[in-house]
Amino acid sequence: xxxxxxxxxxxxxxxxxxxxxxxxxxxxxxxxxxxxxxxxxxxxxxxxxxxxxxxxxxxxxxxxxxxxxxxxxxxxxxxxxxxxxxxxxxxxxxxxxxxxxxxxxxxxxxxx
Amino acid sequence: xxxxxxxxxxxxxxxxxxxxxxxxxxxxxxxxxxxxxxxxxxxxxxxxxxxxxxxxxxxxxxxxxxxxxxxxxxxxxxxxxxxxx
Numbered sequence: 001x002x003x004x005x006x007x008x009x010x011x012x013x014x015x016x017x018x019x020x021x022x023x024x025x026x027x028x029x030x031x032x033x034x035x036x037x038x039x040x041x042x043x044x045x046x047x048x049x050x051x052x053x054x055x056x057x058x059x060x061x062x063x064x065x066x067x068x069x070x071x072x073x074x075x076x077x078x079x080x081x082x083x084x085x086x087x088x089x090x091x092x093x094x095x096x097x098x099x100x101x102x103x104x105x106x107x108x109x110x111x112x
Numbered sequence: 113x114x115x116x117x118x119x120x121x122x123x124x125x126x127x128x129x130x131x132x133x134x135x136x137x138x139x140x141x142x143x144x145x146x147x148x149x150x151x152x153x154x155x156x157x158x159x160x161x162x163x164x165x166x167x168x169x170x171x172x173x174x175x176x177x178x179x180x181x182x183x184x185x186x187x188x189x190x191x192x193x194x195x196x197x
Contacts, residue, residue, distance in 0.1 A: 031126060038124040052124035055147060055159045055169050062169070085170050086125070102127060102183030106167055 007036040010049060014069050014089075021071050023089040026097045035088045039068055053086040077105040077112065117142035120162040120173040123149050127184035128172040134186055140193065147171075 011025070018024065026032050039049035050056055054066040065073035071084055078084045082091040083100045090097050105112045117135060121128035123146040135142040147158045162173040165180045174181045176192040 034126055042124060053122060053127055053171050055122060055162070055171060057156075057159065057169070058152075066169070086127070101185055102170075104166070104168055104170070104182035106182075112168060 003037055003040040006040040006043070007033070010036055010039060010043075010068075018069050018071065018089050019092075021069075022092055023069075023071060023084070024092045024094075026083075026087055026090050027095065028087070028097050031087055031097075035086055051084075051086050074105075074112070077108065077110045080108045080110065115175070115177055117177075118175040119144035120158060120171060120175075121146050122171045125171050130184045131172045131174055131189075134184075134189060138193065 015025070035052055038052035042052065043049040046056065048063075049068045050063065051066045051068055051070055054070075056063050056066065069084070069089060071078055071089065074085070078089075079091075081100060081103050082094055083089065083097065085102065087097060087100075087102075090100065094100065117140060119128070119131050119135070119142060121132060121144055128146075132142075132144050135144075145158060147155050147162065149155075150158060159169075162171075163169060165175060166173045166182045168182050170182055172182075172184060174189070176189065177196070179192050181188050181192070
């Protein structure tokens with residue numbers, strides 16, 4: 001399966017999961033396509049579609065918390081930002097993802 | 113500026129790319145490393161260093177002088193550059 005097909009499969013897999021959590025794909029199609037491409041490559045090379053913007057430690061307990069969609073493991077942080085860290089997903093009412101900066105969990109008083 | 117600007121980045125992270133491009137466009141001297149492209153031992157060392165600085169596994173981690181910024185935050189970068197952090 002090439003990356004285009006895998007990206008489509010990941011999108012189809014993620015959509016009902018994130019919808020149930022109150023999120024949706026970012027309306028920034030270029031960003032979504034880039035991030036899905038990175039996840040397809042990470043899945044192919046590292047074994048799972050890890051978040052492209054969080055570092056793996058190769059310790060299972062940690063690395064499982066950054067497999068996309070990782071929203072349940074970072075719920076308070078992402079809900080406060082109204083986006084996930086990499087920006088693939090945003091809250092369902094978001095129309096302008098560029099207005100949502102990354103904010104470190106520590107700055108929000110949230111323990112990671 | 114006391115210490116060089118250092119960007120801990122991941123090759124897969126668009127915000128890390130934006131952070132590097134921000135400093136390139138500003139014409140300031142900075143160093144950057146894609147932690148995920150290093151051999152495991154070196155990658156672990158740099159990732160631990162970034163975590164020690166930031167308390168976070170999220171990238172980019174940007175060290176500007178004595179300050180550490182987690183994320184692509186150009187307005188914060190501007191402030192720190194102007195302050196000569």
